[in-house]
Amino acid sequence: MLHTVVLATVAVTLQQDAMIAAVHAAAEHEPIEVFGNAKGSVRIRDVRLLDVDGDGSPEAFVWIDPSVRQTPTILVYTYDPRTGPHRILEGLVAGQLRPVSGRFVDDHTMGFGVDLSVDRFDDGLITSAVKNELSLVRYKTFLHTDGRNGFVTFVDLSDRALPRPQTKTCEEFEFSLVEGLAAGTLSGTAGVQYLVALTATDITIYRFHGIRPNGTLDKRVWIQNRPPLVTGLAVTSEGQVELRTRDGSAAPLTAPR
Numbered sequence: 001m002l003h004t005v006v007l008a009t010v011a012v013t014l015q016q017d018a019m020i021a022a023v024h025a026a027a028e029h030e031p032i033e034v035f036g037n038a039k040g041s042v043r044i045r046d047v048r049l050l051d052v053d054g055d056g057s058p059e060a061f062v063w064i065d066p067s068v069r070q071t072p073t074i075l076v077y078t079y080d081p082r083t084g085p086h087r088i089l090e091g092l093v094a095g096q097l098r099p100v101s102g103r104f105v106d107d108h109t110m111g112f113g114v115d116l117s118v119d120r121f122d123d124g125l126i127t128s129a130v131k132n133e134l135s136l137v138r139y140k141t142f143l144h145t146d147g148r149n150g151f152v153t154f155v156d157l158s159d160r161a162l163p164r165p166q167t168k169t170c171e172e173f174e175f176s177l178v179e180g181l182a183a184g185t186l187s188g189t190a191g192v193q194y195l196v197a198l199t200a201t202d203i204t205i206y207r208f209h210g211i212r213p214n215g216t217l218d219k220r221v222w223i224q225n226r227p228p229l230v231t232g233l234a235v236t237s238e239g240q241v242e243l244r245t246r247d248g249s250a251a252p253l254t255a256p257r
């Protein structure tokens with residue numbers, strides 16, 4: 001019996017390793033930041049697996065460091081052993097919006113980014129953008145759109161605080177870079193899986209309920225302040241995400257209510 005369990009565990013591990021390798025390779029070949037003849041520099045940092053839709057097959061969350069503003073910092077892929085990885089439409093951005101640092105290229109100055117005010121937002125806007133090969137970032141008071149060669153994505157940041165309530169452009173802010181990514185349970189939960197992203201000032205917690213037919217995610221998002229002594233994320237042997245602190249100890253991360 002033990003021998004059978006060990007073999008099954010090894011088989012699952014090998015399958016997951018193969019999936020991670022395939023997704024990593026797919027992400028490396030994505031034209032994530034190609035604007036006309038200009039190409040940005042994207043670094044693939046890591047891949048985490050989490051079953052979003054409860055079908056027993058995990059999705060892959062790819063942590064990237066972009067070079068252009070308005071590029072999502074986490075890409076999401078489904079995977080089929082027969083057909084390989086497939087990136088879904090929605091990407092993720094962890095953490096609060098940050099003041100412009102100068103580290104990213106602004107696609108507005110490249111002539112490819114436009115900010116739009118709309119009376120109301122619905123799925124029809126997403127459908128229209130995809131049809132016209134335009135990426136969308138949704139904010140509380142406006143939309144950012146840009147045209148990239150062979151890469152279309154949607155990011156929903158309508159829950160993030162803007163510099164001012166009347167902000168109608170993205171010239172004053174940029175996305176937070178991800179500093180750690182982990183998937184697993186949290187303290188106070190039993191069997192509920194979360195994705196946790198660490199940024200400079202925040203801890204972002206995602207709980208997913210599925211993938212919609214249009215490639216967007218059914219999800220809830222919580223953002224907490226990052227404690228000053230936290231240096232990273234870790235996952236225990238039981239699959240629970242914890243916070244690593246400066247002195248090398250671990251602190252539990254409690255599930256949001």
